[in-house]
Amino acid sequence: MSPSVRLQEMIRVIRSARTQGEERGLIQKECAAIRAQFRQSDNGARTHNLAKLLYVHMLGYPAHFGQMECVRLIASPRYSEKRIGYLGAMMLLDEKQDASLLITNSIKNDLSHSSQHVQSLALCTLACMGSAEMCRDLAPEIERLLGASDSYIKKKAILCAVHIVRKIPELGELYTPLACSLLSEKNHGVLHSAVVLITELCERNPDTLRQFRKTVPELVHIMKGLIMSGYSPEHNVAGISDPFLQVRILRLLRILGRCNDAASDAMNDLLAQVATNTDSSKTAGSAVLYETVLTVMDIRSESGLRVLAVNILGRFLLNNDRNIRYISMTSLQKIVQTDHTAVQRHRGTIVDCLKDQDASVKRRALELSLALVSATNIRTMMKELLVFLSTCPPELRAHTASGIFIAAERYAPSQRWHIDTILHVLITAGGDVRDETVPNLIKLITTASELHCYTVLKLYRALITDISQQSLVQVACWCIGEYGDLLLKGECDDIEPMQLTEDDVLDALETVLQSHMSSPASRAFALTATMKLSTRITNNVDRIRSIVSIYGSCIDVELQQRAVEYNALFKKYDHMRAAVLERMPVIDKSSPGDTLGDLTGEVTKDSSLSKPVPGGSTLPLEPASQAFDLLDLLVPSVTVYEKGGVSLKLQCDSQTETAVTLTFTACNSTQNDITKFTLQAAVPKSIQLQMKAPSGSVLPAGGHSAITQTVVLSNPSKTNLKMRVRLSYSNQGMVCQDTVQIDSFPSPAWT
């Protein structure tokens, strides 16, 4: 290919390449030729070469070596070279390139060029890729051009000013005085740009907004002129006179009229006129009407006007054109918060749109339906939403599921309905729900105590039908483990009874354990459930023992640890098994640390089970107690628990931004020794807890010595510190247990 071949020739050759590789080769050869040509200082084909480079750049090949050539071409005196140079600058240069600063001077010169076309090139490039420094340098030039007589240059200069204001908001003050006067222009292009500039200035600065409120009458006048004018051929689009300008002015009126009664009054008549007179059979008219409606809803308009606006939106909703329907739903979304009842009237149509084949319309309808759910229509809406969930496109599923959950939680008419709804969602779209659904559902189930039988039967049925939905599997396993005895009784009022044997139930759990579809978390749930059943059933305890011991050598470390611990529970701690595996207490939903539910169902942070502490090591008593007394004076410590002669004090050793170190001190003022003293602690999920080994587990009588235990809390998300502590000890052969909640912590010794 000859190096000076024209752009069209090169395009023809590239198009004739039959494979991607061939095209790449051709382009590389061409780029090499162009590069060589750029290095030669003077040749007549510079514009062609840059044009070819820009084409290659559009196809996606690297073209950065053309940047300096752009700079050179911009500085050339010839118009054709400047033109392609500026185009190249817009496509290849950006703020981050150093070369962009080099063209600042050229732009400055070109802004004062005698030819308006050259001026317009410079303005266009500045508006497209002007960096903050360039804008600062050239802002005075633009101000001068705002007063130009030529409307062609003026409108470009105004838009350039908008770009400058976006980059450097402070410079808005420079253009504010001129902006007002621009509204008296006759040329629609200039008027349009002026309205854009005023909109931008008002959005950036509330003071400027107040200043521009006095232009409302002028804007109303311009709008009236546009509506009333007869057919004007140059601005006419489908029968509407310059709809683009009308839409812009309406948007500016919206911003000016917001939260201001005087301005809103001034535009009431105009808006009513536009709303009633505009012909909406074509897109142009609909655009103007739509903008009018949004403006009416946003300003302080009178109620009659608002009703008119909502009616227009309702009419749009029933339009055959899908674009119009989409637009009306978008605008209904904007007003559903403020005018809820008005939008409710159209609920039927919106719910029908859920069944539309267009994915965009479905998305809008979903958002709007979720916003329209209320206590009165929850049952019908939920039916529709559940049907939608089973047929909706996959990208909307997660959003639908979470929306359904939120709605169900807020407006559930009964607990049974709530549980049914969540189960339905899990069965249909269990893979798309969020992780916290499982604990939330479990919490809900435990609170609905009279429904335990119903719930567990339903879950069992769902489990044997399908074990692929992990959230469903996890909840089902947990419930079967917890309420297995109710399941085996098999009788329930609201659901048809099932006769189950213990083997059936254990089979179901084993299937989950062995299936390759189960996630590790589900298998852990199943194993724990199996273990819990050992206290709920009577005949097949051996089967459970064998299952548990098999998993003692499982590859999954979590499962292995659980199995080993449960084995230990069978062997060494069989006397504790019933107590450990008893029915969970109802998780209190409203308690602040309700994520402390980690205490339930899991083996807690406890030094006794996993690392059996050798019984009662005693410390040298006297010095410790003296030191303890001395420290007590200096460091504030709070007594968090005092009962039956046992007291627990808490002091804060040190506190950093994200970590707190605490020391618990336990003291015994009874006549008897207290043995086997242990502390267990639980904290909210976002905080990490580390308990160091206690100093001992024997509290001698008379309070001579104390047991201390250091606890380190790490709180990276800086949530409120709360803690629940369980003490257990043995006093004269009786095992005592108590729990205390700690909400306020003492300040550290030094801050």
Add this chain to the structure above:
Amino acid sequence: MIKAILIFNNHGKPRLSKFYEHYNEDIEQQIIRETFHLVSKRDENVCNFLEGGLLIGGSDNKLIYRHYATLYFVFCVDSAESELGILDLIQVFVETLDKCFENVCELDLIFHVDKVHHILAEMVMGGMVLETNMNEIITQVDAQVKMERSEAGIAGAPARAVSAVKNMNLPEMPKNINIGDISIKVNLLLQRL
């Protein structure tokens, strides 16, 4: 604000790509591919608005597109623009191209990319709508073309003559024709221009 204007054909080959916000080159190509992927899945009788492009901005941005014959015209805009207004703007753009190129087709856009850029620069500047009056735009574009031609001067005449001849649909000419003096033939061509 208009974030980007893309024109690509039914197979995803870009015919024009103008970004009003800066992205890296490979991100730009990715955006074009992703947009094509989203737009080509759409049925014929669904609405012209799309949400869900991840690369170009995110939740605030919509893709407004129109399908003309073999080309998709896609405008990526944020919420400050009126969606129906942009639909009309696309129509005005295509009508302007039609006027400038005389029954525009995809080949025109392929071989005259720079001219399409210059026309677009008269309509949208810095991501904002500049001019929507078709006659006004065409007047300016013609004035610019005239300025370029006058600068090229007499030196450009043979080049233009060659390209004019190439673009003409000449019927098959018989091989042996006595045309007499060649210089007369050249003058005729120049006059026709």
